[in-house]
Amino acid sequence: MRPAPPRTPHFLRFIVTGAVVGFLAGAIVSLVGDSATDYSAGSQIAFFGVMLGGIGALLAGLVAVLLERRR
Structure with missing residues (x-):
């Protein structure tokens, strides 16, 4: 019986997910906050x-690195 390969996080998936969540959070912050008169929505x-x-993206990459080092 072969040993199972070590499970490691997929860094690109973590980074892309963090970037998308961060972008959505930024969009929500800009829509909910006070609007600046000099800039469009x-x-x-x-x-x-x-x-x-x-x-x-940076925070999600850091989480992925920490998860990998923990193993």
């Missing part, structure tokens, strides 16, 4: 979405 969604999407 689309610009605010893009700005906060990209910002929080990057942070979400």
Whole structure:
């Protein structure tokens, strides 16, 4: 009987999921918060979405690394 291969997290799935969740959170923050008169709603969604999407991707990557090192 062969030993089972070690289970490791799929880093790309973690990172993409974190980026999508972060983008959605940024979009919600921009829609719920006070609107700036200088920028359109689309610009605010893009700005906060990209910002929080990057942070979400970094945090999800960190979680994946920590899960892998734990094994």
